[in-house]
Amino acid sequence: MPQDTELAVRTIGISKEFFGQSVLEDVDFDLRWGEIHALLGENGAGKSTLCSILAGLYHPTRGEMMLAGAPYSPHSPHAALEAGVGMVYQHFRLVEQMTVAENILLGNPDVPVRMTASGLAGRAREVMDRHGLWIEPTKYVGDLAVGEKQQAEILRLLNRGVKVLILDEPTAVLTPREAEALFAALRNLADQGRGVILVTHKLREVQQSADTVTVLRSGKKVAHQRVDDTTTHDLARLMIGDDLEPGSGSVDASHTTGDKLLELHSVSVVSDAATRPELDGVNLTVRAGQIVGVAGVSGNGQRELAEVITGLRTTTSGTIRLRGEDISSQTIGGRIKKGMGFVPEDRLTRGLVLGLEIEDNVLLRSQRDRGFRIGPFLRLSAINQWARRLIDRFDIRGVRKGLPISVLSGGNLQRLILARELSRQPALLVASEPTRGLDVGAAEAVQTILKAERGRGVGILLFSGDLEEVLGISDEVVVMYEGRVVASRPASEVDVAQVGRWMAGLT
Amino acid sequence: MTAPTVDRAAARSGRWHMPITVEQRAASRFLQQLGVNLVALVLAFGLGAILLLMAGDNPFDVYREMFDRAFGSSRAFRETLRSTTPLILTGLAVTVCFRMGLWSIGAEGQLIAGSVAGAAAALVLGPSLPAPLAVAAVVVAAALGGAAWATLAAVPRALFGTDEVVTTLMLNFIALGIMNYLIFGSVSYWRDRTNLGFPAGKVIPESTQLDPYFGVFDAGLILSLALALIVALALRRTVWGYQLRVAGDSRAAASYAGISATRQIISVFAVSGALAGVAGGTYVMSITFALEPRAIAVNLGFVGIVVAAVALLKPLLVVPIAFLMGALLSIAPSLSIFGVSPAVVIVIQGIILLCVAGAQFFIRYRVRITRVEVGSR
Ligand SMILES: Nc1ncnc2c1ncn2[C@@H]1O[C@H](COP(=O)(O)OP(=O)(O)OP(=O)(O)O)[C@@H](O)[C@H]1O
Numbered sequence: 001m002p003q004d005t006e007l008a009v010r011t012i013g014i015s016k017e018f019f020g021q022s023v024l025e026d027v028d029f030d031l032r033w034g035e036i037h038a039l040l041g042e043n044g045a046g047k048s049t050l051c052s053i054l055a056g057l058y059h060p061t062r063g064e065m066m067l068a069g070a071p072y073s074p075h076s077p078h079a080a081l082e083a084g085v086g087m088v089y090q091h092f093r094l095v096e097q098m099t100v101a102e103n104i105l106l107g108n109p110d111v112p113v114r115m116t117a118s119g120l121a122g123r124a125r126e127v128m129d130r131h132g133l134w135i136e137p138t139k140y141v142g143d144l145a146v147g148e149k150q151q152a153e154i155l156r157l158l159n160r161g162v163k164v165l166i167l168d169e170p171t172a173v174l175t176p177r178e179a180e181a182l183f184a185a186l187r188n189l190a191d192q193g194r195g196v197i198l199v200t201h202k203l204r205e206v207q208q209s210a211d212t213v214t215v216l217r218s219g220k221k222v223a224h225q226r227v228d229d230t231t232t233h234d235l236a237r238l239m240i241g242d243d244l245e246p247g248s249g250s251v252d253a254s255h256t257t258g259d260k261l262l263e264l265h266s267v268s269v270v271s272d273a274a275t276r277p278e279l280d281g282v283n284l285t286v287r288a289g290q291i292v293g294v295a296g297v298s299g300n301g302q303r304e305l306a307e308v309i310t311g312l313r314t315t316t317s318g319t320i321r322l323r324g325e326d327i328s329s330q331t332i333g334g335r336i337k338k339g340m341g342f343v344p345e346d347r348l349t350r351g352l353v354l355g356l357e358i359e360d361n362v363l364l365r366s367q368r369d370r371g372f373r374i375g376p377f378l379r380l381s382a383i384n385q386w387a388r389r390l391i392d393r394f395d396i397r398g399v400r401k402g403l404p405i406s407v408l409s410g411g412n413l414q415r416l417i418l419a420r421e422l423s424r425q426p427a428l429l430v431a432s433e434p435t436r437g438l439d440v441g442a443a444e445a446v447q448t449i450l451k452a453e454r455g456r457g458v459g460i461l462l463f464s465g466d467l468e469e470v471l472g473i474s475d476e477v478v479v480m481y482e483g484r485v486v487a488s489r490p491a492s493e494v495d496v497a498q499v500g501r502w503m504a505g506l507t
Numbered sequence: 508m509t510a511p512t513v514d515r516a517a518a519r520s521g522r523w524h525m526p527i528t529v530e531q532r533a534a535s536r537f538l539q540q541l542g543v544n545l546v547a548l549v550l551a552f553g554l555g556a557i558l559l560l561m562a563g564d565n566p567f568d569v570y571r572e573m574f575d576r577a578f579g580s581s582r583a584f585r586e587t588l589r590s591t592t593p594l595i596l597t598g599l600a601v602t603v604c605f606r607m608g609l610w611s612i613g614a615e616g617q618l619i620a621g622s623v624a625g626a627a628a629a630l631v632l633g634p635s636l637p638a639p640l641a642v643a644a645v646v647v648a649a650a651l652g653g654a655a656w657a658t659l660a661a662v663p664r665a666l667f668g669t670d671e672v673v674t675t676l677m678l679n680f681i682a683l684g685i686m687n688y689l690i691f692g693s694v695s696y697w698r699d700r701t702n703l704g705f706p707a708g709k710v711i712p713e714s715t716q717l718d719p720y721f722g723v724f725d726a727g728l729i730l731s732l733a734l735a736l737i738v739a740l741a742l743r744r745t746v747w748g749y750q751l752r753v754a755g756d757s758r759a760a761a762s763y764a765g766i767s768a769t770r771q772i773i774s775v776f777a778v779s780g781a782l783a784g785v786a787g788g789t790y791v792m793s794i795t796f797a798l799e800p801r802a803i804a805v806n807l808g809f810v811g812i813v814v815a816a817v818a819l820l821k822p823l824l825v826v827p828i829a830f831l832m833g834a835l836l837s838i839a840p841s842l843s844i845f846g847v848s849p850a851v852v853i854v855i856q857g858i859i860l861l862c863v864a865g866a867q868f869f870i871r872y873r874v875r876i877t878r879v880e881v882g883s884r
């Protein structure tokens with residue numbers, strides 16, 4: 001790929017304000033051709049905002065940008081794409097009702113409007129071959145796994161000829177193996193001369209996969225270095241600042257395991273008799289003061305299990321008991337009242353009400369609590385105070401009075417859900433991917449809180465794609481494969497390799 | 508994670524290659540929204556003026572005349588306020604449903620059901636009860652009638668997900684048919700049997716007829732203002748209103764919060780129907796004084812949709828908007844004397860709705876003229 005200059009993208013003094021509040025301040029950012037450039041920073045540091053500016057979604061309040069040495073100021077994502085800059089958002093922009101091939105070729109000016117399915121598939125295969133990525137082109141996007149969707153999204157951008165590829169937290173939703181495949185593909189693209197920008201919170205990924213790293217802190221650039229010259233420890237320090245020591249406070253409070261809290265007896269969920277059951281005779285016990293970690297490749301029944309326990313889905317057969325009482329047919333509201341906390345996987349669509357303000361969001365699931373209402377009336381001042389306390393205690397940043405919470409950054413939204421669900425003193429907490437999207441400091445804080453809750457006697461069922469997290473804080477590890485529990489062992493007796501084999505369906 | 512969802516308008520604007528920037532607003536402030544809508548109103552009157560010019564009228568004269576006829580005398584003002592009352596109530600009825608994402612267009616039918624029930628209560632109880640009690644009885648009966656009519660659409664929606672747009676629309680026609688039948692098609696309890704001429708409704712007893720205070724406004728207006736306040740408070744400060752707002756924003760979050768969709772849908776429909784029903788009851792008590800199909804079925808329910816939309820689904824804003832629309836409605840008949848077709852008023856209403864609907868784009872997106880720089884393509 002012939003290039004005019006050494007620099008792919010250069011921003012000069014980029015600033016961005018939202019409603020008069022500065023989010024980016026004088027950021028100079030350089031991306032070279034052929035490099036994978038990691039963008040690091042705490043939750044709310046401004047990473048997504050910077051990426052969105054480069055991709056033409058937002059417009060900087062001040063500052064200039066260059067693309068391949070020429071002035072660059074895209075007035076829309078489409079214009080950015082025409083100029084060769086494409087972004088993979090964490091929420092993919094694919095059309096689920098269309099096939100992979102259609103999605104990839106979508107909007108390509110050279111593809112004739114009328115084309116047969118096989119013709120399209122052929123064209124899509126060409127694109128895939130050229131870039132060394134492979135997904136069955138005739139599949140519908142709605143049926144793809146997350147990792148595949150992401151690849152389809154990348155292929156779509158590549159097919160439009162992007163020279164600069166921006167990925168915002170692409171690995172947050174991937175399993176370690178999918179992440180490795182992604183990095184291999186990105187390396188290949190960089191070797192072909194493209195520039196790649198990668199936002200991530202996982203410092204190890206930066207060390208293993210990126211060439212350069214830029215660190216943002218509170219909207220300012222605080223470092224730009226070659227990755228070889230840093231350690232994960234340096235990076236964490238740069239992100240958080242010198243005042244905070246990451247890795248502290250992880251003293252494991254001694255705890256005793258109590259009575260059986262949650263018991264599942266041969267719980268099955270069959271939504272379609274033609275396919276394999278979503279859940280197939282699952283037995284599971286969580287005791288008070290115990291963290292049970294569920295490991296498994298995503299799509300092996302974890303989501304269904306969490307939903308069945310919390311009442312979002314009904315069982316086809318089997319019983320679920322909470323403190324000995326059968327709750328299989330209880331409503332969600334009834335289970336909430338019995339002390340069930342739930343951090344759902346779909347945090348944006350289910351866990352929060354994005355169009356409402358923070359008070360309405362901290363009230364979610366507690367709207368019937370005596371503390372927050374008198375008869376049918378809400379106690380607005382009590383709710384407001386509660387919201388302030390949670391903002392304080394969980395360091396939720398970016399809340400603006402009078403604005404819906406949709407203005408919060410991804411990590412801060414996750415903090416808000418955790419703050420709410422952890423603070424209502426549940427007896428049982430079902431937590432799906434609690435640390436997804438959190439910066440290192442916050443992720444550690446959440447793990448510390450989970451352990452503290454366990455110390456108070458709370459039973460925790462933890463779903464996480466991060467095997468180390470599962471093994472690191474669980475007392476008991478449960479492995480799911482094709483809707484069944486294939487192994488259940490004390491965490492101290494298993495290692496990553498063994499769990500990995502179980503996850504793959506081997507014994 | 509903060510990437511907004513599909514940004515179609517922005518994406519499309521890129522294809523125009525115009526020096527115009529369209530950026531999705533993550534959020535916009537209330538005052539901003541209000542400002543945009545007021546500009547839309549001014550624009551609507553501007554477009555109306557062009558229309559009048561094309562029809563050969565002088566827009567300034569017509570608008571001045573319209574203003575005089577709406578507010579110029581205490582009689583005119585009273586007429587305006589009389590149309591305001593039912594519009595506040597149907598506007599509130601629509602607001603409540605729309606806030607939960609229930610697209611009910613059934614206020615018209617519920618208003619009719621409320622009129623039928625209210626008139627019945629007035630005819631049955633009016634003669635034996637003292638005035639305040641009789642009026643209260645009519646209000647309650649009208650509310651129940653409207654709520655019951657709304658429930659006919661609510662139950663299938665809640666249980667089977669039947670499209671409420673279709674059912675509420677059908678129910679409007681059925682309600683109208685029933686009311687017409689009661690007066691024109693049969694010798695029903697509501698019909699005035701002493702009158703052998705053109706079929707008419709039986710006049711309600713004096714105890715249920717609302718007299719205007721100071722010759723200007725009556726108890727119906729006070730009731731509607733109070734209800735606007737109550738709806739605003741209910742949305743903001745009650746568990747019911749909270750659940751409605753959550754369900755209106757995200758059904759998935761509502762079920763996660765343990766909010767029963769069935770119950771919430773039925774109760775919201777019932778409240779909405781009750782509000783529209785009260786509109787019918789007060790209309791009978793202060794304007795028609797009888798079940799008069801041709802005076803009652805004048806699209807107050809449909810105009811309520813315009814009122815609610817222009818008021819951005821804010822109950823307190825419904826009041827001034829209903830007042831404005833009420834003024835437009837009340838002058839429609841008298842305009843023809845002035846040589847202008849009453850259709851003008853309807854057209855202006857339509858233009859207002861279009862302008863406000865169009866304005867929503869500017870609320871969601873920020874549009875700017877930008878320099879086109881070399882190399883930006
Ligand atoms: N559209 C918006 N309106 C107002 N404020 C916004 C908007 N978008 C972002 N912000 C604010 O800007 C700050 C930076 O947000 P950004 O999404 O860039 O953070 P981030 O670095 O991507 O964080 P995370 O790791 O949590 O995703 C946050 O405080 C956020 O609340």
Ligand SMILES: [Mg+2]
Nearest residue numbers: 048410508509
């Ligand atoms: Mg982000």
